[in-house]
Amino acid sequence: MPEMIEVEAYRALAERAALDRPIATVEAPDAWYLKGGLTAEALSALIGSHFSSAHRRGKLLTLETAAPDGSAGPVLGLRFGMSGRLLVDGTPGVAELRYASNEPLERYDRFGVTFSDGGHLRVRDPRRLGGVQLDPSEGALGHDAAGITLGQLTGALAGSRAPLKARLMDQARVAGVGNLIADEVLWRASLSPERPAGSLTPTEVRRLHRHLRAALLEMTARGGSHTGDLMEQRRAGGVCPRDGEPLRRTTVGGRTTWFCPRHQR
DNA sequence: CCGGATGTTCACCT
DNA sequence: GAGGTGAACATCCG
Numbered sequence: 001m002p003e004m005i006e007v008e009a010y011r012a013l014a015e016r017a018a019l020d021r022p023i024a025t026v027e028a029p030d031a032w033y034l035k036g037g038l039t040a041e042a043l044s045a046l047i048g049s050h051f052s053s054a055h056r057r058g059k060l061l062t063l064e065t066a067a068p069d070g071s072a073g074p075v076l077g078l079r080f081g082m083s084g085r086l087l088v089d090g091t092p093g094v095a096e097l098r099y100a101s102n103e104p105l106e107r108y109d110r111f112g113v114t115f116s117d118g119g120h121l122r123v124r125d126p127r128r129l130g131g132v133q134l135d136p137s138e139g140a141l142g143h144d145a146a147g148i149t150l151g152q153l154t155g156a157l158a159g160s161r162a163p164l165k166a167r168l169m170d171q172a173r174v175a176g177v178g179n180l181i182a183d184e185v186l187w188r189a190s191l192s193p194e195r196p197a198g199s200l201t202p203t204e205v206r207r208l209h210r211h212l213r214a215a216l217l218e219m220t221a222r223g224g225s226h227t228g229d230l231m232e233q234r235r236a237g238g239v240c241p242r243d244g245e246p247l248r249r250t251t252v253g254g255r256t257t258w259f260c261p262r263h264q265r
Numbered sequence: 266c267c268g269g270a271t272g273t274t275c276a277c278c279t
Numbered sequence: 280g281a282g283g284t285g286a287a288c289a290t291c292c293g
Contacts, residue, residue, distance in 0.1 A: 003272090006271075059271095059273095079273080080271095080272085081271095081272050081273075082271060082272050083271090083291090084272095125289095126289065127270095127272095127288075127290055128289055128290085129273070129289080130272085131273090160281085161281080161282080162281075162282060171273085178271050179270090179272085180271050224271085225271050226271070251284095254284070254285085255272090256270085
Protein backbone atom coordinates (compact mmCIF):
# COMPACT_ATOMS: atom_id res chain seq x y z
CA MET A 1 0.00 0.00 0.00
CA PRO A 2 0.50 3.08 0.18
CA GLU A 3 2.84 4.11 2.90
CA MET A 4 2.63 7.55 4.41
CA ILE A 5 4.01 9.23 1.30
CA GLU A 6 1.11 7.99 -0.78
CA VAL A 7 -1.43 8.72 1.94
CA GLU A 8 -0.09 12.26 2.09
CA ALA A 9 -0.78 12.52 -1.64
CA TYR A 10 -4.32 11.31 -0.99
CA ARG A 11 -4.68 13.90 1.76
CA ALA A 12 -3.53 16.65 -0.56
CA LEU A 13 -5.95 15.48 -3.22
CA ALA A 14 -8.85 15.50 -0.77
CA GLU A 15 -7.89 18.91 0.51
CA ARG A 16 -7.59 20.26 -2.99
CA ALA A 17 -10.67 18.72 -4.50
CA ALA A 18 -13.12 17.36 -1.96
CA LEU A 19 -13.69 20.07 0.64
CA ASP A 20 -16.85 22.15 0.99
CA ARG A 21 -18.91 20.03 -1.38
CA PRO A 22 -22.23 18.93 0.11
CA ILE A 23 -22.52 15.15 0.44
CA ALA A 24 -25.60 13.77 -1.31
CA THR A 25 -25.19 10.04 -0.82
CA VAL A 26 -22.88 7.57 0.88
CA GLU A 27 -21.95 4.38 -0.98
CA ALA A 28 -20.91 1.50 1.24
CA PRO A 29 -21.41 -1.65 -0.83
CA ASP A 30 -18.99 -3.70 1.23
CA ALA A 31 -19.88 -4.17 4.89
CA TRP A 32 -16.49 -5.75 5.52
CA TYR A 33 -14.88 -2.44 4.69
CA LEU A 34 -16.71 -0.69 7.53
CA LYS A 35 -14.68 -1.00 10.72
CA GLY A 36 -15.34 -0.45 14.38
CA GLY A 37 -18.97 -1.47 14.21
CA LEU A 38 -19.70 1.16 11.62
CA THR A 39 -22.89 0.65 9.63
CA ALA A 40 -24.20 2.10 6.39
CA GLU A 41 -26.99 3.54 8.47
CA ALA A 42 -24.61 5.44 10.74
CA LEU A 43 -22.82 6.76 7.68
CA SER A 44 -26.01 8.36 6.43
CA ALA A 45 -25.41 10.94 9.13
CA LEU A 46 -22.89 12.46 6.72
CA ILE A 47 -25.54 13.31 4.15
CA GLY A 48 -26.04 17.03 3.84
CA SER A 49 -22.75 17.89 5.51
CA HIS A 50 -19.42 18.46 3.79
CA PHE A 51 -15.75 17.71 4.37
CA SER A 52 -14.21 20.68 6.10
CA SER A 53 -10.56 19.64 6.35
CA ALA A 54 -8.20 16.78 5.56
CA HIS A 55 -5.50 15.51 7.91
CA ARG A 56 -3.09 12.61 8.04
CA ARG A 57 -1.40 10.80 10.86
CA GLY A 58 0.86 8.02 9.74
CA LYS A 59 -1.12 6.05 7.19
CA LEU A 60 -4.49 7.19 8.51
CA LEU A 61 -6.34 9.84 6.52
CA THR A 62 -9.00 11.75 8.39
CA LEU A 63 -11.64 13.94 6.82
CA GLU A 64 -13.44 16.26 9.19
CA THR A 65 -17.07 16.98 8.41
CA ALA A 66 -19.26 19.95 9.15
CA ALA A 67 -22.98 20.61 8.87
CA PRO A 68 -24.29 23.40 6.64
CA ASP A 69 -24.36 25.71 9.65
CA GLY A 70 -20.68 25.04 10.22
CA SER A 71 -21.06 22.89 13.29
CA ALA A 72 -18.62 19.99 13.50
CA GLY A 73 -19.76 16.53 12.54
CA PRO A 74 -18.09 13.14 12.76
CA VAL A 75 -14.59 12.49 11.45
CA LEU A 76 -14.27 10.04 8.58
CA GLY A 77 -11.17 7.87 8.94
CA LEU A 78 -9.78 6.12 5.86
CA ARG A 79 -7.16 3.37 5.79
CA PHE A 80 -5.85 2.04 2.50
CA GLY A 81 -4.22 -1.26 3.30
CA MET A 82 -1.73 -2.31 0.64
CA SER A 83 -3.74 -1.66 -2.48
CA GLY A 84 -6.13 1.17 -1.64
CA ARG A 85 -6.38 4.38 -3.60
CA LEU A 86 -8.33 7.54 -3.13
CA LEU A 87 -10.09 9.02 -6.14
CA VAL A 88 -11.91 12.31 -6.38
CA ASP A 89 -14.09 12.78 -9.44
CA GLY A 90 -12.29 9.78 -10.93
CA THR A 91 -8.83 11.26 -10.51
CA PRO A 92 -6.52 9.04 -8.46
CA GLY A 93 -4.33 10.44 -5.70
CA VAL A 94 -1.28 8.69 -7.12
CA ALA A 95 -0.71 7.57 -10.68
CA GLU A 96 0.67 4.14 -10.04
CA LEU A 97 0.43 1.71 -7.20
CA ARG A 98 2.54 -1.40 -7.03
CA TYR A 99 1.23 -4.78 -6.09
CA ALA A 100 -2.25 -3.74 -7.08
CA SER A 101 -4.16 -3.67 -10.25
CA ASN A 102 -3.88 -0.30 -11.88
CA GLU A 103 -6.92 -0.94 -13.99
CA PRO A 104 -9.68 1.55 -13.39
CA LEU A 105 -12.10 -1.07 -12.21
CA GLU A 106 -15.11 0.27 -10.42
CA ARG A 107 -15.78 -3.17 -9.08
CA TYR A 108 -13.04 -2.50 -6.54
CA ASP A 109 -14.69 0.61 -5.17
CA ARG A 110 -15.30 -0.32 -1.55
CA PHE A 111 -16.56 2.99 -0.23
CA GLY A 112 -17.47 6.42 -1.46
CA VAL A 113 -19.63 9.48 -1.23
CA THR A 114 -21.28 11.41 -4.03
CA PHE A 115 -21.47 15.15 -3.85
CA SER A 116 -24.56 17.18 -4.68
CA ASP A 117 -22.71 18.57 -7.71
CA GLY A 118 -22.51 15.06 -9.18
CA GLY A 119 -18.86 14.40 -8.36
CA HIS A 120 -17.59 11.80 -5.95
CA LEU A 121 -14.86 10.66 -3.60
CA ARG A 122 -14.08 6.96 -3.61
CA VAL A 123 -11.77 4.40 -2.07
CA ARG A 124 -10.72 1.80 -4.65
CA ASP A 125 -9.07 -1.18 -3.01
CA PRO A 126 -8.70 -4.48 -4.91
CA ARG A 127 -7.25 -6.41 -2.03
CA ARG A 128 -9.74 -5.02 0.42
CA LEU A 129 -7.22 -4.58 3.19
CA GLY A 130 -8.17 -1.03 3.98
CA GLY A 131 -11.21 0.22 5.82
CA VAL A 132 -13.44 3.07 6.85
CA GLN A 133 -14.15 4.27 10.36
CA LEU A 134 -16.06 7.07 11.97
CA ASP A 135 -14.25 9.06 14.64
CA PRO A 136 -11.17 6.81 14.58
CA SER A 137 -9.09 6.88 17.73
CA GLU A 138 -5.68 8.26 16.95
CA GLY A 139 -4.48 7.49 20.44
CA ALA A 140 -3.00 4.21 19.25
CA LEU A 141 -0.76 6.00 16.77
CA GLY A 142 2.70 7.25 17.61
CA HIS A 143 4.38 10.41 16.39
CA ASP A 144 4.05 10.98 12.69
CA ALA A 145 7.32 10.02 11.02
CA ALA A 146 7.39 13.17 8.92
CA GLY A 147 7.54 15.48 11.89
CA ILE A 148 9.04 13.33 14.61
CA THR A 149 11.66 15.05 16.72
CA LEU A 150 14.95 13.55 17.75
CA GLY A 151 13.72 13.30 21.32
CA GLN A 152 10.55 11.53 20.25
CA LEU A 153 12.46 9.07 18.10
CA THR A 154 14.85 8.41 20.95
CA GLY A 155 11.91 7.68 23.20
CA ALA A 156 10.32 5.39 20.63
CA LEU A 157 13.41 3.20 20.52
CA ALA A 158 14.61 3.35 24.11
CA GLY A 159 14.52 0.26 26.24
CA SER A 160 13.31 -2.06 23.50
CA ARG A 161 14.91 -5.36 22.64
CA ALA A 162 12.75 -5.68 19.54
CA PRO A 163 14.59 -5.46 16.22
CA LEU A 164 15.15 -1.87 15.15
CA LYS A 165 13.11 -2.29 12.00
CA ALA A 166 10.17 -3.83 13.86
CA ARG A 167 10.15 -0.89 16.26
CA LEU A 168 10.35 1.62 13.42
CA MET A 169 7.35 0.00 11.79
CA ASP A 170 5.39 -0.19 15.05
CA GLN A 171 2.65 2.33 14.27
CA ALA A 172 2.06 2.91 17.96
CA ARG A 173 5.62 4.23 18.26
CA VAL A 174 6.32 5.89 14.95
CA ALA A 175 3.35 6.33 12.65
CA GLY A 176 3.78 6.05 8.92
CA VAL A 177 6.87 3.94 8.30
CA GLY A 178 6.10 0.84 6.24
CA ASN A 179 8.24 -1.94 4.87
CA LEU A 180 9.87 -0.17 1.93
CA ILE A 181 10.58 3.06 3.75
CA ALA A 182 12.03 1.16 6.69
CA ASP A 183 14.50 -0.74 4.51
CA GLU A 184 15.47 2.43 2.65
CA VAL A 185 16.01 4.50 5.78
CA LEU A 186 18.03 1.83 7.61
CA TRP A 187 20.17 1.32 4.53
CA ARG A 188 20.87 5.05 4.31
CA ALA A 189 21.59 5.26 8.02
CA SER A 190 23.95 2.25 7.87
CA LEU A 191 22.05 0.47 10.63
CA SER A 192 21.17 -3.21 10.71
CA PRO A 193 17.43 -3.88 10.84
CA GLU A 194 18.18 -6.65 13.31
CA ARG A 195 19.85 -4.49 15.94
CA PRO A 196 17.88 -4.31 19.19
CA ALA A 197 16.14 -0.95 18.98
CA GLY A 198 17.32 0.08 22.41
CA SER A 199 20.95 -0.63 21.62
CA LEU A 200 21.49 2.42 19.44
CA THR A 201 23.88 5.04 20.72
CA PRO A 202 22.74 8.67 20.78
CA THR A 203 24.92 9.26 17.74
CA GLU A 204 23.23 6.45 15.86
CA VAL A 205 19.75 7.67 16.75
CA ARG A 206 20.72 11.11 15.46
CA ARG A 207 21.90 9.55 12.24
CA LEU A 208 18.68 7.57 11.92
CA HIS A 209 16.61 10.67 12.58
CA ARG A 210 18.45 12.68 9.95
CA HIS A 211 18.12 9.95 7.32
CA LEU A 212 14.48 9.31 8.13
CA ARG A 213 13.55 12.88 7.44
CA ALA A 214 15.80 13.20 4.41
CA ALA A 215 14.56 9.96 2.87
CA LEU A 216 10.92 10.94 3.32
CA LEU A 217 11.50 14.31 1.70
CA GLU A 218 13.47 12.84 -1.16
CA MET A 219 11.10 10.00 -1.89
CA THR A 220 8.16 12.36 -1.71
CA ALA A 221 9.83 14.59 -4.28
CA ARG A 222 10.54 11.59 -6.49
CA GLY A 223 6.97 10.43 -6.32
CA GLY A 224 6.53 7.63 -3.83
CA SER A 225 7.65 5.01 -1.34
CA HIS A 226 8.95 2.84 -4.15
CA THR A 227 11.49 5.43 -5.35
CA GLY A 228 14.22 4.70 -2.82
CA ASP A 229 17.81 4.07 -3.86
CA LEU A 230 17.60 0.53 -2.54
CA MET A 231 14.38 -0.36 -4.31
CA GLU A 232 15.61 -1.89 -7.52
CA GLN A 233 18.06 -4.11 -5.69
CA ARG A 234 15.39 -5.56 -3.41
CA ARG A 235 15.37 -8.82 -5.34
CA ALA A 236 17.27 -12.07 -5.60
CA GLY A 237 20.79 -11.25 -6.72
CA GLY A 238 20.47 -7.62 -5.70
CA VAL A 239 23.61 -5.84 -4.53
CA CYS A 240 24.20 -2.85 -2.30
CA PRO A 241 24.15 0.31 -4.45
CA ARG A 242 26.78 1.79 -2.16
CA ASP A 243 29.44 -0.90 -1.91
CA GLY A 244 28.39 -3.70 -4.24
CA GLU A 245 27.97 -6.27 -1.50
CA PRO A 246 25.24 -8.85 -2.17
CA LEU A 247 22.19 -7.85 -0.20
CA ARG A 248 20.86 -10.19 2.46
CA ARG A 249 17.21 -11.15 2.56
CA THR A 250 15.65 -11.92 5.91
CA THR A 251 12.38 -11.54 7.75
CA VAL A 252 12.16 -8.89 10.42
CA GLY A 253 8.98 -7.90 12.14
CA GLY A 254 7.17 -10.35 9.94
CA ARG A 255 8.15 -8.56 6.75
CA THR A 256 10.61 -9.32 4.00
CA THR A 257 13.74 -7.34 4.69
CA TRP A 258 16.67 -6.49 2.44
CA PHE A 259 19.86 -5.01 3.83
CA CYS A 260 23.58 -4.76 3.24
CA PRO A 261 25.46 -6.91 5.76
CA ARG A 262 28.63 -4.99 5.00
CA HIS A 263 27.79 -1.44 5.91
CA GLN A 264 24.59 -1.80 7.92
CA ARG A 265 25.70 -2.60 11.44
C1' DC B 266 0.62 -23.86 -9.69
C1' DC B 267 3.05 -21.42 -6.04
C1' DG B 268 4.78 -17.65 -3.62
C1' DG B 269 4.91 -12.85 -2.54
C1' DA B 270 3.54 -8.12 -2.61
C1' DT B 271 3.94 -0.32 0.22
C1' DG B 272 -0.82 -3.36 5.89
C1' DT B 273 -3.46 -4.45 10.04
C1' DT B 274 -5.39 -7.44 13.34
C1' DC B 275 -5.97 -11.42 16.02
C1' DA B 276 -5.18 -15.87 18.09
C1' DC B 277 -1.66 -18.46 20.02
C1' DC B 278 3.08 -19.38 21.57
C1' DT B 279 7.63 -18.54 24.11
C1' DG C 280 4.25 -7.86 29.49
C1' DA C 281 7.16 -8.08 25.36
C1' DG C 282 7.89 -10.23 21.04
C1' DG C 283 7.43 -13.62 17.48
C1' DT C 284 4.72 -16.47 14.19
C1' DG C 285 1.12 -17.61 11.20
C1' DA C 286 -3.30 -16.81 9.35
C1' DA C 287 -6.73 -14.04 7.29
C1' DC C 288 -8.36 -10.60 4.04
C1' DA C 289 -8.37 -10.58 -2.18
C1' DT C 290 -5.99 -9.82 -6.31
C1' DC C 291 -2.27 -9.57 -9.41
C1' DC C 292 2.18 -10.84 -11.18
C1' DG C 293 6.32 -13.47 -12.25
